[in-house]
Amino acid sequence: MESIITIRNLSKTYSTGLLALNNINLDIHKGEIFALLGPNGAGKTTLISIICGIVTPGEGDVTVDKHDIVLNFRAARSMIGLVPQELSIATFESVLTTMNFSRGLFGKPSNPVYIESVLRDLSLWDKRDERIVNLSGGMKRRVLIAKALAHEPKILFLDEPTAGIDVEQRRGMWNMVRRLRDSGVTIILTTHYIEEAEEMADRIGVINDGQISVIEEKTVLMNKLGKKQLALTLQHPLKSLPDELAGYPLELSQDGEVLVFTFDVQKEHTGISELLRKLSQFGIDFKDLHSSQSSLEDIFVSLVRDKS
Amino acid sequence: MNIYAIRAIYVFEMSRTWRTLMESIASPILTTSLYFIVFGAAIGSRMGDIDGISYGSFIIPGLLMLSLLGESISNASFGIYFPKFSGTIYEVLSAPVSPVEVVIGYVGAAASKSLIIGGLILITARFFVDYQIMHPVMMVSFLLLTAISFSLFGFIIGLWADDFQKLQIIPMMVITPLTFLGGAFYSISMLPPFWQKVTLFNPVVYLISGFRWSFYGVADVNVGISLAMIMVFMLLCLTGIWWIFKTGYRLKN
Numbered sequence: 001m002e003s004i005i006t007i008r009n010l011s012k013t014y015s016t017g018l019l020a021l022n023n024i025n026l027d028i029h030k031g032e033i034f035a036l037l038g039p040n041g042a043g044k045t046t047l048i049s050i051i052c053g054i055v056t057p058g059e060g061d062v063t064v065d066k067h068d069i070v071l072n073f074r075a076a077r078s079m080i081g082l083v084p085q086e087l088s089i090a091t092f093e094s095v096l097t098t099m100n101f102s103r104g105l106f107g108k109p110s111n112p113v114y115i116e117s118v119l120r121d122l123s124l125w126d127k128r129d130e131r132i133v134n135l136s137g138g139m140k141r142r143v144l145i146a147k148a149l150a151h152e153p154k155i156l157f158l159d160e161p162t163a164g165i166d167v168e169q170r171r172g173m174w175n176m177v178r179r180l181r182d183s184g185v186t187i188i189l190t191t192h193y194i195e196e197a198e199e200m201a202d203r204i205g206v207i208n209d210g211q212i213s214v215i216e217e218k219t220v221l222m223n224k225l226g227k228k229q230l231a232l233t234l235q236h237p238l239k240s241l242p243d244e245l246a247g248y249p250l251e252l253s254q255d256g257e258v259l260v261f262t263f264d265v266q267k268e269h270t271g272i273s274e275l276l277r278k279l280s281q282f283g284i285d286f287k288d289l290h291s292s293q294s295s296l297e298d299i300f301v302s303l304v305r306d307k308s
Numbered sequence: 309m310n311i312y313a314i315r316a317i318y319v320f321e322m323s324r325t326w327r328t329l330m331e332s333i334a335s336p337i338l339t340t341s342l343y344f345i346v347f348g349a350a351i352g353s354r355m356g357d358i359d360g361i362s363y364g365s366f367i368i369p370g371l372l373m374l375s376l377l378g379e380s381i382s383n384a385s386f387g388i389y390f391p392k393f394s395g396t397i398y399e400v401l402s403a404p405v406s407p408v409e410v411v412i413g414y415v416g417a418a419a420s421k422s423l424i425i426g427g428l429i430l431i432t433a434r435f436f437v438d439y440q441i442m443h444p445v446m447m448v449s450f451l452l453l454t455a456i457s458f459s460l461f462g463f464i465i466g467l468w469a470d471d472f473q474k475l476q477i478i479p480m481m482v483i484t485p486l487t488f489l490g491g492a493f494y495s496i497s498m499l500p501p502f503w504q505k506v507t508l509f510n511p512v513v514y515l516i517s518g519f520r521w522s523f524y525g526v527a528d529v530n531v532g533i534s535l536a537m538i539m540v541f542m543l544l545c546l547t548g549i550w551w552i553f554k555t556g557y558r559l560k561n
């Protein structure tokens with residue numbers, strides 16, 4: 001996989017003394033959707049802000065398409081579009097004016113045809129002459145996206161793109177992001193919604209307390225860390241587990257009717273057949289069974305909990 | 309050089325000027341007109357000539373400088389303070405622009421705006437008093453240099469300020485007294501000898517004196533020194549801005 005952003009040993013301490021990033025190593029692959037998943041205060045915005053040039057890096061190196069973000073900032077930044085977390089936008093300008101400003105700022109000659117296509121794609125064309133102050137929150141966010149795309153970037157950062165927007169708009173946003181990826185743009189989005197990472201990402205990085213604990217293909221991550229549970233509904237309720245089964249990862253429900261066995265999908269020997277043999281040995285019959293796999297959410301929660 | 313970026317910033321800033329035309333342009337012109345009516349036409353007619361120049365004409369260069377300084381500082385400081393305040397500065401910081409280009413865009417727009425206002429004041433003055441311009445090239449140079457260096461100064465204030473109060477405190481507490489005591493309304497030679505010496509520590513004295521020389525050929529201090537002083541001030545401001553961008557002071561965390 002060709003890497004388009006390379007982050008090596010990146011650390012950042014704010015002037016307050018807070019260590020916001022702690023030795024980050026990360027490669028973003030060309031053309032992927034990468035989700036940076038982490039709770040509030042994990043360091044997601046800090047990481048993005050350093051790559052984009054808004055926060056000064058501490059130690060370490062970052063390159064964008066082999067251009068060092070400090071030494072060769074022009075080449076690096078020209079490739080990047082950023083949609084910030086906050087709705088920071090000059091509100092008295094019209095949509096079109098602010099688009100042209102963004103494009104010019106990134107060193108591109110005006111291109112009305114391209115600007116029109118971006119605005120149409122984001123359903124903003126009808127609003128092109130409207131002052132931004134008159135637009136709804138969802139539209140403002142789309143204007144921010146349009147601004148970020150105004151200079152035809154190869155990489156797009158979306159910092160919590162769906163925070164505070166409703167479900168329907170969220171779907172629309174996701175579709176737009178996929179269309180962008182299909183057009184060859186590499187996308188890095190941050191989110192603290194697991195659903196979003198699960199839905200959108202090709203790969204997921206989990207960040208917590210300024211450290212990246214996992215970077216994986218989404219599917220691999222889910223398989224690798226996913227625990228499966230086997231729930232057995234018993235013929236006759238049990239008062240307690242027989243002592244002989246004490247060593248097993250078994251849990252008995254409150255009413256004694258359901259026995260839950262947790263196992264690792266990764267392991268070659270899940271221990272299921274052994275368990276079933278043991279159960280019949282003790283005369284414990286069951287009338288139903290079903291298995292379930294934990295979602296990314298469970299994985300995430302357990303990861304974050306393990307850390308702290 | 310990212311010319312497109314400079315142009316984008318410049319155009320954006322100027323469009324703010326046109327949008328707020330009344331506050332931006334009308335109010336300084338109105339204020340100066342009032343000065344002319346009160347000091348030029350009303351009180352001036354009771355005052356004797358200074359250095360052979362009628363009082364109304366004598367105060368024109370000083371008044372012009374007064375507006376030019378104030379406007380340059382407030383335009384430039386507000387121009388950069390506001391994006392910082394509203395958060396839109398992220399876009400400039402993330403763009404492939406160098407500090408030099410950012411400064412040219414913002415300071416260029418602020419200086420242009422105050423030059424426009426200066427020009428309009430000069431035209432307005434025609435309606436109240438008579439004046440001549442003996443050294444037009446020098447006059448324009450003084451205008452340009454002053455507009456640019458005080459816009460640079462305003463830019464520094466805008467970068468430094470982290471609330472609206474700080475934005476206004478330097479223009480109010482420092483610049484206004486210095487300009488009023490800088491010989492806009494009197495010739496330094498009218499002061500007692502001791503205060504004549506003290507007043508030479510006021511940089512605005514050199515500005516107004518040199519500027520008045522370009523109008524009427526009379527000056528309180530040598531014109532060369534006036535020019536040198538303004539150049540030094542400009543250099544100081546440029547150094548300050550260079551340092552701010554180098555360290556990221558108040559711009560980046």
Ligand SMILES: Nc1ncnc2c1ncn2[C@@H]1O[C@H](COP(=O)(O)OP(=O)(O)O)[C@@H](O)[C@H]1O
Pocket residue numbers: 014015016018020038039040041042043044045046047561
């Ligand atoms: N400008 C700043 N100065 C000091 N601390 C900051 C600053 N910005 C963020 N932080 C702190 O750094 C940590 C990471 O913040 P941030 O990157 O915004 O997290 P996230 O985007 O994942 O919510 C937090 O503890 C936050 O309080």
Ligand SMILES: [Mg+2]
Pocket residue numbers: 044045046085159160
């Ligand atoms: Mg954040």
